[in-house]
Amino acid sequence: MASIPHRAQPRSLIRQLATPLYLPTIFTGAKSFANNPVIGNPLLNRLGLHSGRMLLAGGMAELRRAPLALAINAEDKAAFRRDGFL
Numbered sequence: 001m002a003s004i005p006h007r008a009q010p011r012s013l014i015r016q017l018a019t020p021l022y023l024p025t026i027f028t029g030a031k032s033f034a035n036n037p038v039i040g041n042p043l044l045n046r047l048g049l050h051s052g053r054m055l056l057a058g059g060m061a062e063l064r065r066a067p068l069a070l071a072i073n074a075e076d077k078a079a080f081r082r083d084g085f086l
Helices: 010-017 019-027 042-046 049-069 074-083
Strands: none
Touching: 010 019, 042 049
């Protein structure tokens, strides 16, 4: 019996061709490693994509909290830093 050569699945080929369309999603709240070939790319994540996204998200959260911090007393700020909530 002759073996049938392995052919790329049409869905995976389409997904690979669409990869450039997924690039902007690294700047969004997209979280699915399974559904996004860029966010879920093992090489990019080893090179620091996930860590970079986490640092960026933390910095953005700090920028959003900064104006709010002006209206909160020091004791509540310390509690938030310690516990993560008020």
